[in-house]
Amino acid sequence: MLARRASRQQGEEAGRLLYLQAVAAARKPHFYRAGGVPDTLDGRFDMICLMAALLVRRLRRTAPALAQSVFDAMFRDMDASLRELGVGDLGVPRRVGAMWQAFNGRCHAYEAALQVEDRQLLSDCLARNIWRGSPPDEATVGRLAREAIALDRALAQQSDAELIAGRVLLEAGPA
Template sequence: MLTLRLATWLPCARSRGNVNSRARCGFLSITVLESVFGEGNGKTMVFGLFRRKRSSRIAPLYEALMRASRQPVFYAELGVADTVEGRLEMLMLHVGLTVHRLSQETAGRETARRLSELFIDDMERSLRDIGYDDSGLKRRLKKVAGAFYGRAEATAAALASERPEALAETLLRNVYGDAAADPAHVARLAAHVTGFARGLADTPVDDLAAGDLPFSTQSPISAGEPAFSDIKS
């Protein structure tokens, strides 16, 4: 899992000696709770994307990826930690897979760039909101960006590997961060990732840019089945 602990990554923000403990104090800030955990009014996306009502052509895709990463089955049945870190790992996994797929076609490279920039930019604005100045912000953003791009590259390499166990090993290291994780959980997540990547490859770039992901976010993953309703085998 992400080695950057969010408990230290999102400390209490102080303003003139006062701390609003509900909205701004601690790593479970209200922004993160409403976005990563899906609480609140249903419009707040990760790190305040829609809280700030930012206009972006990539917003529908980012919103769809957030819903994909937030499927309860990952946390209730596949052993992914139901924490801010665990949910951030799942978001990075889905965004990274999508960025990689888009970058494979000339027509999708601009969308891939905008999507990755939106992910990083949203984190930057959130960190500024909770009180980080430029000196601390640069260091933390560098760490987050390194984790995001490193995981995206590792997952893509694992999917392309001729070693069947490569993807499971990558997910065990990055998502679970625990050698004692249930192999059945890791295998099911690997099947999900494989199916998701296949579905992305079969979906036109324009459809992806509009947020049309190749699966139903309402359908849980059944044992031995990918979480997609329209993946072509």
């Protein structure tokens, strides 16, 4: 019983570490400066959703419990962030629920595009979600779609052992 509990705690810690790395990747300045992603709460949330969706997609294949741990860490963080922003106790569950629905919808949309590496479909999803249907231009959206596909490929090459240990490299070569 103690071994199972220790294993669960290790999985939760690995999920938390992976999630924090996804957040760090989502906060990279190039997304907001050259990449045209709105530097707003919504823009940052959407980039975290994209990075977490890519990570969860990879983990679901070989480590579904770890994928769940990343998801759990994400929504614990969202809950804490809302509280830090001053959202009252009664409003937090409703807002977290809306965030969960948004994340879930984005995961399904990104999955459909990434499954077949359809850059145009992914571009359409990114334009709708990150720029609320009004992207700066097609080239900007296309660059982000190419980068997301490259990240997805890079994640596929990362070893299960590294991921299970809570280490991920959310970087890809030129897209």
